Amino acid sequence: MAVEIGIDLGTASVLVYVKGKGVILKEPSVVAYDRDTNSIKAIGEEARLMLGRTPGNIVAVRPLRQGVISDYTVTEKMIKYFVQKAMGRRAFSKPRISICVPSGVTEVERKAVEEATYAAGAREVRLIEEPVAAAIGAGIDISRPCGNMIVDIGGGTADVAVISLGGTVVNTSIKIAGDNFDDAIVRYVRKKHNLLIGERTAEDIKIKIGSTYPLVEEESMEVTGRNLMTGLPKTVTVTSAETEQALKEPVGQIVEAVISVLERTPPELSADILDRGIVLTGGGAMLRGLEELIEERTGINTMTAENPMTVVAIGTGQYVEFMSGRNEG
Known part of the structure; x- marks a missing residue:
């Protein structure tokens, strides 16, 4: 019996759904590798912590940009790593993998995802459009x-x-999408406060106080970055109303x-x-x-x-059951 796996291969995170177990893995789609030896140092959460904090020879990269594979070999290794982690002891049998892609991808981009998944050890690969997977995962018939x-x-x-x-x-x-929200916050803080902050700090601001509509009670948080005038570290207070301004576009x-x-x-x-x-x-x-x-x-x-982060992965996994149900009916 082949194991059925659904993968939500996202730009920011990868979620893996295993039939009968639900979503068992959710990790950032980040890979850290050593430039000199070309060997992979860390994948997932471990690699995310290295973003913006690595020495010269080690680079932390996100192999997917805007839902599309930008680095083929690294993506393949990343898929392989997550599949093996999800399979655990049964790693010797080849799983059937459903994987989702954004609805606007080209034929070439679809092929790249398919090939990377086969190369990562899949017996069979099915591609699903993201909105369809999201709808199934959200429980819509x-x-x-x-x-x-x-x-x-x-x-x-x-x-x-x-x-x-x-x-x-x-x-x-x-x-x-989410990455652009982070960029917009970085730009806004630089313009308004003369402060340079990193991607991870921007994401923190977005998650903790980010808003696109006036909140009943304004929220704020302390943000530390590099002062562009002096070049020294500095802390400023950013409010939810400011994030609303930043995210407007x-x-x-x-x-x-x-x-x-x-x-x-x-x-x-x-x-x-x-x-x-x-x-x-x-x-x-x-x-x-x-x-x-x-x-x-x-x-x-x-x-x-409910649980908007995991619906695409759940839907990707359940899609196979949905399709087989349709074929029999």
């Missing part, structure tokens, strides 16, 4: 002739899709993408969406105020899926 709108905001891409009868009817994929582009998909949706499905609402998934969906903002701009009730 996508086999019915009924429109559902999914907005999946990951680390590198945001996928907006209307799904009916098990497939996407209208969709768009933009390369603006990238979040605005995601809202625009949602509107553009709604404009192209067939009327029957539009009626369904107005009825059922918009579902947000992915790590980016955890940004506060996003629901309110989309609701305000579209007039459609918007909610975030």
Whole structure:
């Protein structure tokens, strides 16, 4: 009996779902390797801690950029590592792997993911579009002739899709997501406070006080970075209202993408969406105020899926069962 594995191969993190066990692995998609010997030093969380803190010969890289493989060999080793970690003792048998890709990827990019997964030791590889996997994972019955709108905001891409009868009817994929939120915060803090902060600090700010809609009570946090005037370390206080300012542009582009998909949706499905609402998934969906903002701009009730981080991985794993159910029926 082949082991069924679902992998959400994200720009920011990789989640692995094993049939019968659920999501058993969630680690950052970061690989640290030694430039001199070309050997891999660390993968996952261990490597993430090295981001921005490595000596010259060791580099910590993210092999996926905007949902697409940017470094093939490193990606292959990373997939292999996670698959073996997930399989544990049964590592000798070749698993069947379903892996998800953003809906906008090209044929060449799909092929690259497929080949890297085969090279990592898969017996069979199935590629699934991210919004479809997200919908299944969020518990939506996508086999019915009924429109559902999914907005999946990951680390590198945001996928907006209307799904009916098990497939996407209208969709768009933009390369603006969690990473761009971090960049926007870095830029804002540099401009407003003359302070240079790193990627990880920006992510911290986003998670702790990030907001895209005015909060009832303003929150703030201390942030330490390098003062650009003196070149010395300095601490400033950043507030949630400032993050709202910083995130205005990238979040605005995601809202625009949602509107553009709604404009192209067939009327029957539009009626369904107005009825059922918009579902947000992915790590980016955890940004506060996003629901309110989309609701305000579209007039459609918007909610975030439970555990938005894991729905794509769960859906990727369950997709196989969903497909086999359809084929038998």
